[in-house]
Amino acid sequence: MRETRSSLLLIVSLLLFLMSFVILCTWGYNEYYRTKDSKIQAKVLKGDSTAIAKAARDAAIATRDSLQKIFFTTLQNLDKRFDSTLNFADSLQIPLNQRLSEFFKLKTEISNILANRNNDADLGLARQKISELQKKVNELLGRNNEVEQENKRLYAMLKQLSAEKSPVETARSVAFENKVVNQVENKPSPEKSAITENSFQAYDLRLSAIMVTDNKELETYQAIQTDKFVGSFIVKNSKAVNNVAELFIVISQPDGQVLQKSTWESGTFETLNGRKVYSCKLRFDYTKGEPKKLLFNISSEKFVKGNYIMQVYYNGSLIGKIYKTLS
Amino acid sequence: MFKVNLKHIIFTCGIFVFNPILLFSQNNFKLKYKKSDVYAGIEVGSKGVKMSLVEVSKNMQKNVEFNILKDTSVNTDFISFTEQTFKETLNGFTGLFNIAVNDYRISSGKIFTVISSGVKVQAEKINKTNWINKLVDSFRTRINEPGRMVEIIDVLQEARLSHLGIVPESRRFNTFLIDIGSGNTKGGYFPGGNTNDFKLFQLSWGTKSTANAVEKRLEDDQTMYNFSKQLYRVLAGSANDEIVYAVNLSGAYNMSDNIAFSGGIAWSVATLISPELLENPVIPVTYDEVEKFYDRIYRNYSSLSETEIVKLLNDPALNNASIAREVKRVNKVFDQQSLLAGTGLLLKIMRQFEGIYEKKQFYLVKNGQVGWISAYVDQTISKSGQTVSN
Numbered sequence: 001m002r003e004t005r006s007s008l009l010l011i012v013s014l015l016l017f018l019m020s021f022v023i024l025c026t027w028g029y030n031e032y033y034r035t036k037d038s039k040i041q042a043k044v045l046k047g048d049s050t051a052i053a054k055a056a057r058d059a060a061i062a063t064r065d066s067l068q069k070i071f072f073t074t075l076q077n078l079d080k081r082f083d084s085t086l087n088f089a090d091s092l093q094i095p096l097n098q099r100l101s102e103f104f105k106l107k108t109e110i111s112n113i114l115a116n117r118n119n120d121a122d123l124g125l126a127r128q129k130i131s132e133l134q135k136k137v138n139e140l141l142g143r144n145n146e147v148e149q150e151n152k153r154l155y156a157m158l159k160q161l162s163a164e165k166s167p168v169e170t171a172r173s174v175a176f177e178n179k180v181v182n183q184v185e186n187k188p189s190p191e192k193s194a195i196t197e198n199s200f201q202a203y204d205l206r207l208s209a210i211m212v213t214d215n216k217e218l219e220t221y222q223a224i225q226t227d228k229f230v231g232s233f234i235v236k237n238s239k240a241v242n243n244v245a246e247l248f249i250v251i252s253q254p255d256g257q258v259l260q261k262s263t264w265e266s267g268t269f270e271t272l273n274g275r276k277v278y279s280c281k282l283r284f285d286y287t288k289g290e291p292k293k294l295l296f297n298i299s300s301e302k303f304v305k306g307n308y309i310m311q312v313y314y315n316g317s318l319i320g321k322i323y324k325t326l327s
Numbered sequence: 328m329f330k331v332n333l334k335h336i337i338f339t340c341g342i343f344v345f346n347p348i349l350l351f352s353q354n355n356f357k358l359k360y361k362k363s364d365v366y367a368g369i370e371v372g373s374k375g376v377k378m379s380l381v382e383v384s385k386n387m388q389k390n391v392e393f394n395i396l397k398d399t400s401v402n403t404d405f406i407s408f409t410e411q412t413f414k415e416t417l418n419g420f421t422g423l424f425n426i427a428v429n430d431y432r433i434s435s436g437k438i439f440t441v442i443s444s445g446v447k448v449q450a451e452k453i454n455k456t457n458w459i460n461k462l463v464d465s466f467r468t469r470i471n472e473p474g475r476m477v478e479i480i481d482v483l484q485e486a487r488l489s490h491l492g493i494v495p496e497s498r499r500f501n502t503f504l505i506d507i508g509s510g511n512t513k514g515g516y517f518p519g520g521n522t523n524d525f526k527l528f529q530l531s532w533g534t535k536s537t538a539n540a541v542e543k544r545l546e547d548d549q550t551m552y553n554f555s556k557q558l559y560r561v562l563a564g565s566a567n568d569e570i571v572y573a574v575n576l577s578g579a580y581n582m583s584d585n586i587a588f589s590g591g592i593a594w595s596v597a598t599l600i601s602p603e604l605l606e607n608p609v610i611p612v613t614y615d616e617v618e619k620f621y622d623r624i625y626r627n628y629s630s631l632s633e634t635e636i637v638k639l640l641n642d643p644a645l646n647n648a649s650i651a652r653e654v655k656r657v658n659k660v661f662d663q664q665s666l667l668a669g670t671g672l673l674l675k676i677m678r679q680f681e682g683i684y685e686k687k688q689f690y691l692v693k694n695g696q697v698g699w700i701s702a703y704v705d706q707t708i709s710k711s712g713q714t715v716s717n
Contacts, residue, residue, distance in 0.1 A: 256644035260607075264495065264690065267611040268601040274641055277603050281611075 106133045200245065202320030205233040207251075207310045209303070209326055223306075223326035228299040229259070231310055233320055238289045245286045248278040248313040249296060254306025261298045271316045278313075359394040360384040366708070367427040367438040368700030369420065371462065373445035374509065375402040376419035379697040380431060381704055393492065393701040395608075395694055397431075399423070406449040408458050417462060421469045435472065439704055444482040445510070485699050486515045487525040492702030493589060493692055503528070503583035505676060506695055507590035507669065509535035512676070514589075518582055528577045530676075532566050534592045538668035540566075554664055555625050562675045574679040585688045586680050589695025592669030595657040596620060597691035602636050602650045610691045614674075614681045617689075621670045628663045 106129055113126040209226040210217050220226055229251065237245075248269050251259040260266035261280040268275050282294050305326055312320035356365065363382045370377045380397040401419035404412050424440070427433045442459055450456045463477045480488075490504045505514035505528065512530035537558070544557040574580065587609070597610040600620050604610055623630060630636075633651040640647060661669065680687045692698070 256642070262495075263607040263609045264498065264611070266604070266607070268603055274639065275601075275603065277642075 102136060106136065199317055200235040200237040200247070200314045200319055202233045202235050202247075202312045202314075205231075205310065205312070205320050205322040207231045207308070207322055207324040209324065210297075221325075221327055223303045226303040226326060228297050229303075229308075229310075229324075230295070230297045232293060232295045233312060234291050234293050235286075235312075235314075235319075236289070236291045237286065243286060245284055245314070247282045247284075247294070247319075248276075249280050249282065250276060250309075250311040250313065251279045251298060252309045252311070254304055254308065259298055259300060259308070261296075269313070269316070271313060271318075276313075356380070356382070356396045358382055358396075363394075364437065365396065365431070365433060366704045367431070367433050368697070368704055369423050369427070369438065369440045370443050370700060371405060371416060371420055371441070371446060372443040373406045373449060374404055375400050376405075376416060376423055377696060377700075378423040378427065379700045380427070380433070381697065381701050383701075383705060383708070393705070395697050395701070398694065398697055405462075406446060408450070408453070408455045413458065413462065417465050417469070420462070420466050424466075424470055435475075439700070439707055440466070440475065440477045441700075441703065442477060442479040444480050444485045445508070447479050447481060480699075480703075482513055482529070483525060483527050486513050486527055487522075488699035488702040488706070489589065489695065490515065490517070490525070490698075490702075491522065492698035492700070492705075493695055494587060498585055501583055502585040502587055503577070503579040503680075504587045504589065504692075507588060507592050507673060507676075508533045509591065511536070512590075512672075515577070516579055516583055518578065526577055526579070528573060528579065530569055530573055532569065532672060534590070534665060534669035534672060537561060537566065537672045538665045541664075541668055551625065551663065551667075555667065558668055558671050562671050566672070567675065570675055570679060574676070580680060580682075583680075583687065585690060586677070587690040587692050588673060588676075589692040589698065591660065592666075592673055593691040593695065594693045595661050595666060596670055596673065597693050598653055598657050599631055599636065600691075602654060603640065603642065603645060605646070605650050605653055608692065608694045610693070612689050612691055614677050614689065617670065617674055617677060621667070621674055624663060624667050624670060631666075632658065 110126055110129050110133060113123070113129070208219050208230050209221065209223075210228050210230050211220045211222075211225040212218075212227045217230075231249065231251075235245075235247070253259050258266070258277040259279050260277070265280050266278060267281070268277050269281075270276075279298055280296055282296060284292060284294060286292060303326060308324040308326065310322045310324065311318055358365075359382060363384050366381050366383060368379045368381065370379075377398070377400040379395060382394040382396050384393075401415075401423065403416040403419050405416040420440075424438060427438050428435060442463070446459060447456075450459050459479060466477065467473050467475050486504075486506070489506060490499070490502075494502045494504055499522070500517050500520050503514065503516040505512060510533045512533055513528065515525050515527045518524060518526045540561045541554060541557045544560065545553055579586075596617065597612070598605070600612060600616060601607075601610045631654075633654040636654050637647045637651050640650065677689060680689075
């Protein structure tokens, strides 16, 4: 009986020992492999992040390169026409200067963003600014085309007119024609010295379309909203004797008709190319050499869409010209 | 029931179909203003009967504005006071009234009838005022309106109304208006800054009377050279004395910035100097421009023909056919001699205002003849309360 009891106790002890051993082995196994896995995982993770960072950098460089490429292509596109566009500074000085200053500002901003290689987060902003830049370049090129076409049209018209005249008149007309073209393209006029001796020079020409709402005057580009044109320019004459001077303003509408301020204020005057209808006349006191700013406004019941041309005449000679487009 | 409905439908359709036709016949004009009324003014003048159809704006926010729709006349020479001219004047007067009522569909209440100051002055001079009364009575009987008002206007009233009708309000108190007629010249300005006080200016010289005075001196030499020489003498003689005296007396030199000329000669000179501005009722000119034009009439009259004038126009936006028609009309009314005489008189008056230091702005008014009628229409409708506010 005693033998039976002790053998049972022995079996139980053995079983407990075996179970303890198995548990210990399992723990030991788990512990061993967990440490091993974490080491491998750490190794793997370390390798992945390096790859991702590398890939991201490559992408950023590629983006920067492509943005730089787009940026330089945009600038290159503009450069081809840039000089000629700048040459219209005489007639288009104000709108062009505004657009060019916006353009240069944008260009500097983009160059700064692209030059800063540490700050990849601004690439989106650079992309946005480049598309804005492209839009501005397109606008400048479009305007350039418009002016070139208008120049061609006027040149053809002058050529046709001069062909119809007598040889003496033709010679005079050609000189006048060259002067007009030179003034538009801002090239030095061959007969400039002769003209400037007795003539005013007009610059900083502006012609704004104004809408009046609630007694406030706002600039607009829409024909339908326009209530009046407000024009201004600066005249200077270093040779003139101090006296009263008279300038004629001619604003041609898209249909070719001259816009008249009123029947009491518009009339006709003699030019080198015959009589012309003027929109209004400006009389002012002038002191020799002083730059004088002159202002005028012309209201109309209806303004139509299209290109308007403002011309300033002194003593029958054209001394300034500007275009205005209403959409 | 069906019959009634059918009648209604036919009546409604009739209104829809015929109303626009009726409206079209009533307003067969190119109206300028969005809100306006059309009035007619018929004036019996020394040389004929004139009718002006005037569009008067109804915009109360702005000043009353006019637009001349039609201007027509019948030459009758009423101041001859013969049976024949009386009959012709009465026929013209009645005929134009009937045209306004029947053709232009203007109601009788919107037609104003007046006798001009020229007729009154001449009638009083030769004791023929009963001819005016007889004309008015016969006219009333003919149109079957015994109570119709036919006002006889005096010189002051006519000159004042002309100023109000022609000169815009913005220039009212600094503009001297001078109407050069065929037999005399009259005008004036508002010196006191109000429209009640009017300073009248009068000359016994007009385009025709100047030309007549020159013709009397021509004798056997009918050349243009002699005409020009004698014109100079006429204008330098008694005409000059009267002009200088009248201008000085008026005090207009010191009070006016703008000198506007109306009358037939102003219309013709304006049309020939600035044919490009055919549609403009007023043309600004300088003394030098008119002086050059005077020289052109004398030395190069052929350049004032419609073909030559149109040749000089190089603006494709201009309506050359209309310009040619108007130039032809001018040349029909004024021949070389009368144009030279009228322009000479115009220059003589302008010279009084052409100072060395102070330059006046000169204007030539083309439609001056309808100016006073327009103002008369405005004044009458304002008085009767049916104006513009209606």
